[in-house]
Amino acid sequence: MRVLFGLAAGLLLLLAAQPLMPAYRSSRDVLAPPGRGHLLGTNDIGQDVLTGLLHATPNTVLMALAAAAVATAAALIVAGVAAAASATIRNMILRLVDALQVVPSILILLFIGTLMQPGLTGLAVLLGLTSWHEDVRVALAMLRRELQRENVRFARHMGASRTYCLRRHVLPAIRPALAALYLQNIRQVTLRAAGLAFLGLTDPRLLTWGGMMQDAMEHLYTPAWLWLLLPPAFALTAFLLIMLLLIENDPAGARA
Amino acid sequence: MTAGAIPISGRAWAAALLWGLTARFAVLMLVVLVIFILPRLLPGDPLGVMLSSDYTQNLSEAGLAELRARMGLAGGWAEQFGAWLSDLLRGDLGYSATHARPVATLIAESLPWTLLLILGAMPVYLVLAALAGIGAGRAAGGGFDRGLTGFVTVLASIPPFVTAILLMLGLAILWPVFPAGGALPMLPSDQLMIRTGQIARHVILPVTALALHEFARFYYLARGEAVVLAHRPFVMNAVARGLPPRRLLTEYYGRNILPIFIARLSDSVSGLVSAVVIIEIVFSYPGIGGLIYGAILDRDYTLLQGTTIAVAAGLLALNWLIDAAGTALAGRG
Numbered sequence: 001m002r003v004l005f006g007l008a009a010g011l012l013l014l015l016a017a018q019p020l021m022p023a024y025r026s027s028r029d030v031l032a033p034p035g036r037g038h039l040l041g042t043n044d045i046g047q048d049v050l051t052g053l054l055h056a057t058p059n060t061v062l063m064a065l066a067a068a069a070v071a072t073a074a075a076l077i078v079a080g081v082a083a084a085a086s087a088t089i090r091n092m093i094l095r096l097v098d099a100l101q102v103v104p105s106i107l108i109l110l111f112i113g114t115l116m117q118p119g120l121t122g123l124a125v126l127l128g129l130t131s132w133h134e135d136v137r138v139a140l141a142m143l144r145r146e147l148q149r150e151n152v153r154f155a156r157h158m159g160a161s162r163t164y165c166l167r168r169h170v171l172p173a174i175r176p177a178l179a180a181l182y183l184q185n186i187r188q189v190t191l192r193a194a195g196l197a198f199l200g201l202t203d204p205r206l207l208t209w210g211g212m213m214q215d216a217m218e219h220l221y222t223p224a225w226l227w228l229l230l231p232p233a234f235a236l237t238a239f240l241l242i243m244l245l246l247i248e249n250d251p252a253g254a255r256a
Numbered sequence: 257m258t259a260g261a262i263p264i265s266g267r268a269w270a271a272a273l274l275w276g277l278t279a280r281f282a283v284l285m286l287v288v289l290v291i292f293i294l295p296r297l298l299p300g301d302p303l304g305v306m307l308s309s310d311y312t313q314n315l316s317e318a319g320l321a322e323l324r325a326r327m328g329l330a331g332g333w334a335e336q337f338g339a340w341l342s343d344l345l346r347g348d349l350g351y352s353a354t355h356a357r358p359v360a361t362l363i364a365e366s367l368p369w370t371l372l373l374i375l376g377a378m379p380v381y382l383v384l385a386a387l388a389g390i391g392a393g394r395a396a397g398g399g400f401d402r403g404l405t406g407f408v409t410v411l412a413s414i415p416p417f418v419t420a421i422l423l424m425l426g427l428a429i430l431w432p433v434f435p436a437g438g439a440l441p442m443l444p445s446d447q448l449m450i451r452t453g454q455i456a457r458h459v460i461l462p463v464t465a466l467a468l469h470e471f472a473r474f475y476y477l478a479r480g481e482a483v484v485l486a487h488r489p490f491v492m493n494a495v496a497r498g499l500p501p502r503r504l505l506t507e508y509y510g511r512n513i514l515p516i517f518i519a520r521l522s523d524s525v526s527g528l529v530s531a532v533v534i535i536e537i538v539f540s541y542p543g544i545g546g547l548i549y550g551a552i553l554d555r556d557y558t559l560l561q562g563t564t565i566a567v568a569a570g571l572l573a574l575n576w577l578i579d580a581a582g583t584a585l586a587g588r589g
């Protein structure tokens with residue numbers, strides 16, 4: 001979790017430093033191969049690819065962190081409602097959640113993306129609201145396990161309020177598992193956002209790795225794919241890989 | 257038949273099925289609502305979008321009104337929704353203006369191509385993942401396991417469209433052994449044998465991309481199970497008896513992994529469809545994904561709506577059937 005806070009802080013810094021970075025502007029060096037002037041070459045309107053990657057990093061990653069936060073929070077809230085509700089209602093919620101999982105979220109995302117081409121905030125909300133249902137079952141299992149433990153029962157018996165128990169007993173206990181869920185959500189959301197950007201269904205002004213790959217698709221038949229396609233593809237894969245390694249090395253276990 | 261013999265479990269089974277159906281129907285209604293309401297909340301309407309493109313221009317007021325009525329945009333929201341819903345219930349998904357054909361026909365024409373990709377990839381990744389997973393899992397921590405698991409970890413982090421582009425780049429553009437897109441050449445042969453060969457040549461790259469994407473999921477599953485199985489007494493006993501490795505693989509590991517694979521297969525359908533949509537787009541394959549992408553590019557909302565609802569409904573129905581079959585099988589023991 002600490003890694004993520006560090007990452008978020010670093011990215012915010014990068015975002016704040018964006019005015020200091022060289023601007024991502026077009027120049028006359030069109031489709032220049034990597035070399036001294038442009039370390040990773042330039043694209044078809046003369047924008048420096050390395051600068052583009054740097055500008056796209058906070059957009060891509062912060063959006064994923066925010067969307068995953070929305071998804072995890074929504075899942076936790078629904079799971080909380082289900083845990084507090086009677087068995088019939090809980091069953092109903094779970095059945096609905098199961099049925100929601102059957103519909104591929106990409107269908108809804110493609111539809112909404114076509115209609116409104118969301119920007120940074122829109123994308124975070126949209127992706128968050130289309131991925132929460134995958135975590136409800138896991139979150140509910142965690143919540144119920146913790147709620148039935150004796151420390152919570154004792155506290156309740158001694159007159160502690162529900163909010164107190166939740167804050168002091170339940171949340172600290174499920175925090176590591178929640179962190180693992182959050183990391184998994186980051187991966188999911190990054191994949192979906194990159195797919196949407198790759199199809200040109202995000203705000204065209206929003207520079208992301210997926211969007212850079214879409215621009216590179218026109219150059220598959222020229223040597224320019226080498227420096228237009230590979231850097232954003234590599235950045236995307238590296239980010240997803242780091243997230244996966246974080247999940248796997250988490251001792252608290254993704255096996256919540 | 258068996259349900260009659262054990263009335264209680266039979267009734268519970270029916271109740272579970274009914275509940276499942278209700279939940280899936282509710283979700284379908286949610287999808288329908290989202291798809292109906294969202295376009296109407298935004299400034300402008302599908303007609304305006306269509307008119308701003310160059311399909312229809314210089315229409316008179318009367319012509320506009322007629323077009324509006326034909327696209328189901330006349331009257332209030334409730335009226336529109338009622339008309340649209342009753343069309344949907346009759347199986348009428350609307351009429352695509354850009355293709356000049358009913359949406360249902362277009363879907364029926366694209367569906368076989370998507371099924372070809374999915375059914376072509378499924379045996380490949382299931383068998384390979386089972387073999388690789390068992391091989392790695394029964395000697396967990398060994399060189400083969402570490403190498404392969406490392407490779408799969410990287411593979412699992414490559415988005416499906418990146419795999420697809422790299423495959424296309426490598427095997428269709430830089431070293432053109434396979435066609436880069438489509439399902440058939442420009443002028444397909446009318447001889448059955450040659451035509452089948454042409455289809456097979458076009459299907460190889462998209463199927464490989466899809467199989468690579470799904471491989472990781474089932475590899476982890478098979479490996480995890482094989483790690484456990486390798487320490488089970490009946491397997492250790494069989495190894496000590498010197499059972500032929502092939503029998504050990506099929507009868508001991510394979511048989512125990514099969515039910516887990518089948519259970520996971522029905523969960524993985526939604527991810528599979530997401531991947532196939534995006535892979536079809538990269539390879540301009542004429543399946544459902546290609547159809548959706550075409551609708552997006554043309555801003556053909558009728559087609560986009562119809563396809564989205566049809567795919568969602570189809571998947572929900574399929575999932576319900578698998579669920580029912582699974583419950584029935586579990587009930588039998």
